[in-house]
Amino acid sequence: MSAAKFSPGSVVATPGVLEAFGASGESPLTFLQRHLAGDWGDVDEHDRNENELSLQHGWRILSAYTLSSGVKFWVITEADRSATTFLLPDEY
Numbered sequence: 291m292s293a294a295k296f297s298p299g300s301v302v303a304t305p306g307v308l309e310a311f312g313a314s315g316e317s318p319l320t321f322l323q324r325h326l327a328g329d330w331g332d333v334d335e336h337d338r339n340e341n342e343l344s345l346q347h348g349w350r351i352l353s354a355y356t357l358s359s360g361v362k363f364w365v366i367t368e369a370d371r372s373a374t375t376f377l378l379p380d381e382y
Contacts, residue, residue: 293327294326294327295326295327295328295345296326296345296351296367296371297371298322298325298326298367298371298373298374299367299368299370299371299372299373299374300372300373300374301322301373301374301375301376302373302374302375302376303318303375303376303377304375304376304377304378304381306377306378306380306381307363307376307377307378307381308376310357310359310361310363310378311357313359313361314357314358314359314361315358316357316358318376321353321355321363321365321376322365322374322376324353324355325351325353325365325367325374328341328342328345329353330351330352330353330354331353331354331355331356331365332354332355332356332362333352333353333354337352337354340352341353344369348369348370348371349369350366350367350368350369351366351367352364352365352366353365353366361378362378362379363376363377363378363379364376364377364378364379364382
């Protein structure tokens, strides 16, 4: 795995996404590592470019992933890098 490109701050998760991880048997750590390494997952080219700019300018970073169960979720790191949140899109 590539080195982290930024600090996640405190890592938190909503009850809904924790339930989805429990049902899929997958580990949030795998996706946190991808997020921190700059693998933004299932985002479009615009969001991918925004994330790259966010690394340079200290803006919010958003990754989108899909669990093996088909559940989509987001990982968002705040602009000030104080926190990274795992959540379902409908929990935003």
